[in-house]
Amino acid sequence: MMSLAGLLHSLRRSLLHLEGKLLQSAGFDGHLTPALALNGPRLQVQPQQDEHLDEEQQSPEQAPSILDNIMWMAAPKKRRSIEINRTRRRAVEKLIKVKDNVVPCLECGHLKQKHVLCGFCYEKVRRETSLIRIQINAQEGGPLKAPATETVVLYEGEMPGDQDQDKRIVERARKRPTWFT
Amino acid sequence: MVVNCFNMATACTGRGLSFLRSLTRHVRGTALSGRPPAGLHTSAALEVNKNWERRNLQLYPPQLPGEPRRAAEVHHCRRQIKYSKDKMWYLAKMIRGLSIDQAITQLEFNDKKGAKIVKEVLLEAQDMAVKNHNVEYKSNLYIAESHSGKGKYLKRIRYHGRGMFGIMDKVYCHYFVKLVEGPPPAVEPRTGLDQAQEYLLGLRRRTVRHSL
Numbered sequence: 001m002m003s004l005a006g007l008l009h010s011l012r013r014s015l016l017h018l019e020g021k022l023l024q025s026a027g028f029d030g031h032l033t034p035a036l037a038l039n040g041p042r043l044q045v046q047p048q049q050d051e052h053l054d055e056e057q058q059s060p061e062q063a064p065s066i067l068d069n070i071m072w073m074a075a076p077k078k079r080r081s082i083e084i085n086r087t088r089r090r091a092v093e094k095l096i097k098v099k100d101n102v103v104p105c106l107e108c109g110h111l112k113q114k115h116v117l118c119g120f121c122y123e124k125v126r127r128e129t130s131l132i133r134i135q136i137n138a139q140e141g142g143p144l145k146a147p148a149t150e151t152v153v154l155y156e157g158e159m160p161g162d163q164d165q166d167k168r169i170v171e172r173a174r175k176r177p178t179w180f181t
Numbered sequence: 182m183v184v185n186c187f188n189m190a191t192a193c194t195g196r197g198l199s200f201l202r203s204l205t206r207h208v209r210g211t212a213l214s215g216r217p218p219a220g221l222h223t224s225a226a227l228e229v230n231k232n233w234e235r236r237n238l239q240l241y242p243p244q245l246p247g248e249p250r251r252a253a254e255v256h257h258c259r260r261q262i263k264y265s266k267d268k269m270w271y272l273a274k275m276i277r278g279l280s281i282d283q284a285i286t287q288l289e290f291n292d293k294k295g296a297k298i299v300k301e302v303l304l305e306a307q308d309m310a311v312k313n314h315n316v317e318y319k320s321n322l323y324i325a326e327s328h329s330g331k332g333k334y335l336k337r338i339r340y341h342g343r344g345m346f347g348i349m350d351k352v353y354c355h356y357f358v359k360l361v362e363g364p365p366p367a368v369e370p371r372t373g374l375d376q377a378q379e380y381l382l383g384l385r386r387r388t389v390r391h392s393l
Contacts, residue, residue: 094271
């Protein structure tokens with residue numbers, strides 16, 4: 001137990017030491033203070049380079065860390081002018097195209113796209129369906145109680161026909177909508 | 182400041198008070214009454230321009246019998262919409278020059294967030310035109326001008342790794358539209374060939390100055 005704790009402690013110390021070394025190589029003082037995120041070469045001069053200028057050529061090169069490779073990353077050379085930006089943003093392919101496949105719905109007269117269901121008609125069917133579902137839930141009384149038979153919806157003044165003998169009947173207290181055949 | 186001087190000098194006399202009252206009445210009647218007084222300094226963040234709304238208050242003199250009928254115009258806008266002005270520009274560009282019904286149709290079937298807002302603004306403007314601006318038929322309008330502008334941004338901090346941070350802008354925009362009564366003006370499509378020919382004409386029209 002004690003050896004495990006001691007092992008973890010030494011591991012944590014070594015990790016902190018490594019982080020400190022990384023920070024030093026990146027150019028921080030060792031304290032992480034808020035700074036603006038800038039893309040570019042290191043602005044802070046390393047104190048070691050000032051002292052060992054004569055020995056620079058003689059001392060062996062340190063292995064390049066990941067942060068040194070910032071010097072070789074792609075960066076914009078010049079600020080893009082507003083004319084260049086405008087020609088890119090306002091190019092014909094980036095403008096919104098005017099749709100020509102909008103036609104009036106034959107049922108209700110609202111506008112719809114040719115290949116899409118009319119939104120108004122869909123909404124009216126959805127509302128009636130949700131009321132039927134509420135009625136079904138009230139009849140069943142709980143989850144997983146659906147009978148193993150078909151369901152038929154009957155409106156005011158309607159009697160179940162010959163084919164509706166074995167089916168579950170759901171009644172709605174209104175007259176049959178014209179679109180529900 | 183002029184008002185203060187008069188106040189000091191003529192506060193006692195009844196005639197002075199009535200003159201003062203007439204002065205203030207005149208000032209209240211002008212369009213400047215909404216602004217803060219000229220001597221008061223406010224920071225730039227608090228001042229807003231309501232110039233687009235003021236365009237509806239412009240009055241023309243009655244037209245002479247022979248003059249062609251001036252088309253009715255409605256200016257409408259919505260301020261501080263939580264959307265980017267660059268994204269709103271695409272919608273504004275799409276509906277420029279369309280009739281109001283066509284514009285509403287196009288916006289209804291567009292999936293962008295700004296489309297719903299622009300459609301609301303157009304419907305409001307159409308309503309205003311019929312009720313307040315003497316437009317007879319609500320479909321007889323077209324979009325003469327439509328553009329977006331930058332609203333007042335809020336600034337927030339965006340946290341990056343390694344203790345770095347950036348300043349994030351929470352963008353807002355305005356949307357402006359001008360409806361004019363009448364059918365939309367016919368636009369002749371300019372092909373690349375037309376543009377090239379115009380460019381050559383421009384080159385040939387040049388005169389060389391100080392030549393021999």
